[in-house]
Amino acid sequence: MNIHEYQAKEILRSYGVPVPPGEIATTPEEAEAIHRKYGGTVVVKAQVHAGGRGKAGGVKLAKTPEEARAQAERILGMEIKGLTVEKVLVTPAEEIASESYVGVIVDRASKRPVFMVSREGGVDIEEVAARSPEAIRRLTVDPRYGLLPHQAYWLACSLYDDPAQQRACAKILQQLYAAFIDSGCSLAEINPLITTPSGEVKAIDAKMNIDDNELFRRPSIAALRDESAEPPAEIRAREAGLTYIKLDGNIGAVVNGAGLAMATMDLIKYYGGEPANFLDIGGSSNPDKVVNALSIITSDPNVRVILFNIFGGITRCDDVANGIVEATRRIDIRVPLVIRLTGTNEALAVEILERAGFGASTSMDEVVEKAVALASNPPGADS
């Protein structure tokens, strides 16, 4: 789960990280009022789950309340990487003497949290890593002991020459690590961590990604989810216990298992079609899941055919077949269904489907080819 910059900043602030004040505006009027409160120059920043907000024109300075209002008016409603901006953060602009990067991630290779810090802040750390890896200092943390004080200090010394700034930064790194662990993050970064002309060290942008598997035990973090930032169909799918990701094609797919679902998308592409979604109905075989899956897929107007690819192991094919029959009773499905079922209770499933007037195949390639043909030449379409 992603959270917004302003939410990450609130978390970091609660751990003692020096973060400038800021407030959220959802209307230009609110942005204007916030400027009147702070005075001086403010930054109006789009709050969306996308990188490159500055380049997209979603981050602007405003010297007067009227300017704050005008900038908020331009940014609110703007689309950045397909996401609509619903909120802006209004925060006093800081004078910047230097910009650094500090971040911690769960590293797959070492299977531990890894810190990365660099004097090259304010840019994408992946770019720095590709261009000049020597500009990044890395530290692997033993998760059983956490970030030790001397380790934090060693990282800080690579960023600053001034002893007071080194100490301030070391403290921030320990606060960042504590926030990272307590919030169940897979990534937490401050970019940039700045120094001001008077020598203060401050966090002026922050990002945290939360491990979805942590949410069950962290209700206060789970409550930060911004559903307006997600496609409604994906929210419905999650609530129904399905994993659904909308794509741009016209072949809807219902599959059990993530690996097989990806392989099915790939096979659609192999035969010249375009998948409309990734959808994993998971391991259990509750017919309701099939009904929910079909109702979500049919809400996508691009879908011209729906493909089922079920490999029955724990999932029972007859349960899926019953779900399909039930769904066609409850939902008005106007596109053809192409069904492949194989494995546990396959014969029973085929019988259930045939009684309801559906055909079923046991070959994955056969049904994908058929779905691709139907999508490019739907029955009843004007030729």
Added chain:
Amino acid sequence: MAIFIDENTRLLVQGITGRDGSFHARQMMEYGTNVVGGVTPGKGGQRFEGPDGKTVPIFNTMEEAVAETGANATVIYVPPAFAADAIMEAADAGVPLIVAITEGIPVLDMTRVYAFVAERGARLVGPNCPGLLSPGKSKVGIMPGQIATPGPVGVVSRSGTLTYEVVYQLTRAGIGQSTCIGIGGDPIIGTSFIDCLAAFEQDPETRAVVLIGEIGGTDEQNAARFIRENMSKPVVGFIAGQTAPPGRRMGHAGAIISGSTGTAAEKMQALEENGIRVARRPIDVVDLIRAVL
């Protein structure tokens, strides 16, 4: 022969009285796996009823279960909130093979679990995996036993149902398997592709290996280098997720393209550059394997 599990495997089931644990304990017993007992705190002293009137003892703790049964493997079906501790309990009890089926364990828990298990010298398979199947000998986990048949091909995969698909196609083509192992779809897992490849290389029964990877991380790239440098047996690859959009988690917690790393194209290229044939479709694995056997 086979890898990690065979007819000498003496298995405990952690979470044996739960919905998934009880169902799969019976399935494993029906397959012929030597299930010697189970653990559910608070139900110690009771017996678990398997198929055909067979029963096995239930214990409160792993320590007791291992002492009483001499188990050398355990499979974990407990819910995510308790799974990390269940793995560490198994390692503390000295079990050399721990198979964690549970999906949804927080990855920060796994950073600590991994270090804990490694220190005690145990092998962890998973979490978020379908387990292992050595056809005709033993089944640990949730793979459907009837799709596999004994033979010379080792199968190692990050996926569940995609593995079944490939194993099923091999079986239908008359090509059997030595061991099928699902290593799990999470970002942090105990046993890597390389661990399995090294074991298959040592296993006299295995003559060729199928490696099924997916987007996310660099394990397939590391495996590709390992194969070129250390393996005499032929390996055939398949990678899922060629059409996956970057930055989205494709069902598995570990299946995500981060920035420009972890793409299917990059993994397929790494395999091919190291001399490994890569199937374009799951069905093509069959022909590629037949050609190298």
